[in-house]
Structures are given as C-alpha cells and as structure tokens.
Amino acid sequence: MDVLIPTRFYGFDSVMYIASAIIGFLVSYYAYKVFDVSGKRQHYLFYLSFVILSMGLLTLGLSSLNTYISYFVYNESGATPVDTIRYVDDFVYWIYYGCSIVAYAMLAFAYLPEKKEMLFPILLPFWYTGFPYFNIVSFFLLSYTIFRSALNFVDNKNLNTLFVMLAFALIGSYHMLLFFTSYSKIIYVIAHFCLSLGFLSLLIMLVRISNPLKLAKIGIGKATKKKIGRVRIF
Amino acid sequence: MNARRSKISILVDILRLILRKNNKAKPTHILYGANLSHLRLKKYLGLLLENQFIEEFAESEHKFYRVTTKGLEFMQEFRKVQQFSEAFGISV
Numbered sequence: 261m262d263v264l265i266p267t268r269f270y271g272f273d274s275v276m277y278i279a280s281a282i283i284g285f286l287v288s289y290y291a292y293k294v295f296d297v298s299g300k301r302q303h304y305l306f307y308l309s310f311v312i313l314s315m316g317l318l319t320l321g322l323s324s325l326n327t328y329i330s331y332f333v334y335n336e337s338g339a340t341p342v343d344t345i346r347y348v349d350d351f352v353y354w355i356y357y358g359c360s361i362v363a364y365a366m367l368a369f370a371y372l373p374e375k376k377e378m379l380f381p382i383l384l385p386f387w388y389t390g391f392p393y394f395n396i397v398s399f400f401l402l403s404y405t406i407f408r409s410a411l412n413f414v415d416n417k418n419l420n421t422l423f424v425m426l427a428f429a430l431i432g433s434y435h436m437l438l439f440f441t442s443y444s445k446i447i448y449v450i451a452h453f454c455l456s457l458g459f460l461s462l463l464i465m466l467v468r469i470s471n472p473l474k475l476a477k478i479g480i481g482k483a484t485k486k487k488i489g490r491v492r493i494f
Numbered sequence: 495m496n497a498r499r500s501k502i503s504i505l506v507d508i509l510r511l512i513l514r515k516n517n518k519a520k521p522t523h524i525l526y527g528a529n530l531s532h533l534r535l536k537k538y539l540g541l542l543l544e545n546q547f548i549e550e551f552a553e554s555e556h557k558f559y560r561v562t563t564k565g566l567e568f569m570q571e572f573r574k575v576q577q578f579s580e581a582f583g584i585s586v
Contacts, residue, residue, distance in 0.1 A: 267581055290574075290575075290578050291578070293571070293574075293575055293578075294575050294578055294579055294584075294586065297502055297571075297572065297575050297586060298500070298502065298575075298586050303584065304580075306582065306584065342546055370584070371583070371584075372519075408583060409582070409583060412581075412582070412583030415583070416580055416583075418579060418580075420580065420581035421580065422581070423581070424581045424582055424583075465581055466578075468577075469574050469577045469578055469581070470574055492569070
C-alpha cells in the first residue's frame with residue numbers, strides 16, 4: 261500500500277511524533293501519581309500504556325527525522341542513500357506498531373471489568389502485517405477506549421472529560437485517516453494534525469488539573485497556608 | 495457508582511471535615527461527620543497522625559485536631575489525582 265506524503269510536510273510529522281511523545285510521557289507521569297495513591301492495577305495499566313505509546317512515538321519521530329534529513333542531504337549532494345537508513349526506518353516502524361498495539365490493548369484492558377479481562381485477547385486479531393492492517397487494528401482497539409471516554413463525558417459533563425474524549429477520538433481519527441493515505445497527500449497531513457490535536461487536548465487537560473492559579477483562588481495557596489484556621493474548602 | 499469509599503477518600507474526607515470546623519475539630523465531630531465507627535476512626539486518625547497530616551492539641555481540657563501544612567499539600571495532590579482519574583473515568 262502506497263503512502264502519499266507531501267514533500268513540504270517532510271519533517272513536520274517527525275516533530276509531531278516527538279511532541280506527542282513528550283505529552284504522552286507527561287500523562288504517564290500523572291497516571292503514575294494516581295497509581296502511587298491508589299495501588300490499583302487499572303491505574304498501573306494506564307501509566308504503562310502511555311509510557312509504551314510515548315516510547316514508540318519518540319523512536320518513530322527520531323528515526324523519521326533522520327530519514328528526512330538524509331533524504332535532503334543526499335538530494336543536495338546527488339549521492340545514493342545507504343540501504344541501512346531504509347532498513348532502520350522499517351525496523352523502527354515495527355517497533356512503533358508493536359508499542360502502539362500493546363498500549364491500546366492495555367488501555368482497553370484498563371476499562372474492562374477485572375473478571376472479564378481474560379476474554380479480551382480472544383477478540384484481538386494478531387494476524388496482521390504492515391501498515392494498513394496496523395491502522396485498522398489500532399482503530400479497533402482504540403474504539404472501545406473512545407466509547408468509554410464518551411460514556412464518561414456523558415456521566416460527568418465537565419471540560420476535563422471532554423478533553424479526554426476528544427483526545428482519544430482524534431487519535432482514533434489519526435489511525436482511521438492513515439488507512440486512506442494512498443488516495444490523497446492531504447489525508448496524511450490531516451491525520452497528523454489529528455494526532456497532534458489529540459495529544460494537545462490531553463496537555464490542556466493536564467494544565468487545567470495542575471493550574472496553581474486555581475488553587476490560589478480557592479484559598480489554598482502559599483500565602484493562605486499561614487492562616488490555616490481560615491482556609492476555605494474546595 | 496461505588497458506594498464504598500476507598501481508604502484514601504476517607505482520609506481526605508476527615509481532613510476536609512477538620513478544615514470545615516475552622517481547622518479545630520474534636521474527635522466526636524469527626525466521628526459523626528465522617529460517618530465512621532469508633533474503631534475505624536481511631537485507625538484513620540492514627541494514620542493521619544503518623545503521616546503528620548494532622549496534629550493533636552489540647553484546649554480547655556479537650557482534645558482537638560488540626561490539619562498541618564503537609565496535610566494541606568496532600569489534599570492538593572489528591573485533588574489533582576482525583577480530577578485526573580475522573581477525566582479518564584477511573585475511580586481512585
């Protein structure tokens with residue numbers, strides 16, 4: 261299956277992967293804090309899934325950046341690119357595929373009731389090779405997480421749940437759109453913007469949660485710690 | 495929704511209760527406010543004292559509890575953890 265990528269977009273997708281990986285690591289850090297408090301396996305799965313996904317994205321970002329740089333260098337010099345660059349790129353894509361599939365499966369596991377976890381592997385289609393199947397499998401695994409996050413938004417209508425639902429929906433859209441990249445170059449660009457917006461949505465949620473200004477407004481800032489007797493409750 | 499509170503939620507409920515009483519609460523206030531048995535209250539107060547989230551002091555021959563700075567910081571961190579969990583639809 262051919263993937264059409266606009267030449268002007270070369271390098272931007274690498275930066276998007278790396279930025280998404282950084283945000284993913286931040287999310288995993290918060291998920292680890294939750295696990296530290298609760299000790300629940302569900303929270304550990306959340307933490308691990310975002311770490312593994314971020315590792316895959318970071319590896320892919322760095323490798324694709326190297327490939328694009330070498331493309332421009334060889335184009336300028338007129339020399340033939342070394343085969344190892346292509347083989348390394350292929351190898352890294354397989355690492356990214358594996359990391360993503362494992363991460364999305366863990367996210368789906370985290371939302372399943374504990375007793376029914378063992379049934380889930382039966383539904384996983386492991387018989388895949390290559391780009392189009394990876395994106396279909398990823399979308400399939402993410403669809404349950406998108407559904408659960410949508411239910412959570414319906415139950416708890418607030419901005420944080422909305423941002424999480426949007427994040428998973430956009431990451432799912434990224435995989436869905438990549439499936440159609442052989443038809444038009446613009447689809448590849450839109451897909452990567454969906455990925456970036458998805459992780460940006462998670463970042464906005466994290467910033468909202470850890471906003472110190474909000475704490476000051478509700479009377480639990482550093483200045484009010486001295487007046488412990490008059491602290492207002494949130 | 496799970497009607498049973500987790501251990502951490504109970505600890506935070508106790509801290510909130512003390513703060514609501516202008517950061518000076520008697521054991522009986524906490525007992526009735528937090529809806530706990532005497533034995534469980536003793537256990538949770540012991541945990542909070544051990545972690546230095548609250549401190550005990552006497553006034554007019556009565557025993558009171560107040561939340562420490564460390565307890566306030568713990569509540570702030572728990573709030574972030576709770577908001578994060580709620581955003582993803584997982585319980586703490």
